[in-house]
Amino acid sequence: MMMKAAISTGKIVLYFVLMGLVVAGLMEFVVPAVAAQLGGVSTVPRIVTLGAINFIAMSLPAMALTMLFDGKSPVAMGFGRTGGLSDFLMGGVVGGFIFLSAVAAAVFGGWASINPDFATFSMRAMAWSMAGMTLAAAGEEVMMRGFVLQELMSKFSVPASVIVSSLIFMALHGAALVKSDMAAVGALNIFLASVLMSLAYLATRTLWLPIGIHAGWNIMQGPMLGFNVSGNDFNAGWQPVTMSGPEMMTGGTFGFEASVLGLIGPVLGILMMLLFRQRSYQ
Template identity: 30%
Template sequence: MFKNIFINKNSQPRAGWKIAIVFIFFTLLTFITQIAVGIVYTVIQLLYHQDLLKTASDLNKSLTLSTPLGFIATLLQCACMILSIVIFWRKFDKKPLRDIGLINLKDGCKDLIIGLILGAAALTIVFFILLVTGNIKLIGALNRPNFNTYALTGIILFIFVGINEEMFARGYCFTVLKQSTNKWIALIVSSIIFAAMHSLNSGISFLSYVNLFLFALLAMYMTIKSGNLWLSIGLHITWNYFEGNVFGFLVSGNETNGIYNVRNTADNIINGGQFGPEGGLIVTLILILCFLFMWKFYNRKIIHA
């Protein structure tokens, strides 16, 4: 009976344990790399004659998406997740990455481009709706964007974030869950996992969870319909990039530097408050419209896995 807790009727580790082991391995790997980054940062600061207490304080303040150190730390975190998935999928499931939807980029290029366009368009619409309705205020002029280095580093960062989160939630979790249950349950559970991954983010609310869940369902629908991850990866990349590094919103509660700078006129259920637009009703509406767009206009045959 004790064995049945870990092993299913097909003599394979249960999906929940597979996901948990990958996540634990990722957490440990990330912890080690972050400690290494912290040590290197501390040594460099001490060499410049900065006292230890100030260094510790500066280190804590620097671990945000809008700082160089936070940028490096996030890239390493994404790399740790990608590496964890590759190791456990290739070495333990002994299957190619295309089985979790990561097909050759040449074959998925068209889907990637469609996803990139959809993500950019969706957040542009969100921005203008919030601006026109007076739920946000633009600091500066619309015809005077402030192009900076964050416009470049942001796209690099969110490429990694998009690949990392899609590989884990839509690729690994969905595929592993589908091994022991039907795809609809796998779809729901993997979407819940994706939403739960943001639980520690600043400003999260009930509506934030709802929108994260809807985003996950949309990305999963796109993955099933296209038969690969590149469509949802494209959506995820430009969704985050335009939200943060173009329009200057909070990205799931994380501060970024955009070529535009906006602030909420008042934190409310429309603009999402301190979680950013993903915590607001405008994003709920846009996600529903994205579902309708994919259902109506995306023509590739659904892959019934």
């Protein structure tokens, strides 16, 4: 058992070292070169640049280590099943719905009001934001469910692997969490969201459904409704929902997912995934 833990820990640590090197290389060489060719970084919105960097930096090391140590193609990480597009789209609907359900509770309780200013709405900005959020979500799912979770599952039980990988996912958001007065609730929300995505992977054994849920959650949260996403402003230039009241109900600067009401989303999603798995086995 100790040897298994050491091997998995070593591979996961190596992954994060390689990811850091890829990020450094992209920021030092690739991004400036591409920006120069495009006539400046402002040509491509920041959210798309960040999404692309996240996707490349998180995916390449995972795919390389999977091929090197396991002898598997990147497709075997969770991209091989037919019907991937339908799983992705269904995941997007689920992710958007569960976040919207939490916001509806805030509106019903009087902590949120809907006041869209369509003069500030831009379909172009929305499209760019959705693309960037999808790239970022895909990168994080390749990292967490395509590599980390599967590596842990090859050595340990499924429940232990889900818990440990979710703790790692939560820790990766630590820099933003420590700046929030609602860090504990935000950490719990991110942990439960990771459990939800893990269950989505286990239900289909592909990454399409968790990528869809992750992207749908973040797109509904940031570009569509104007909330901060894990402490970052990705609201596509407009903010149709206004929050008021104590940070326990609004989430403060971290975003709505650091509020008590924000927990409704991942809990509802987990229940949906458990029901989906139960029906799949019948």
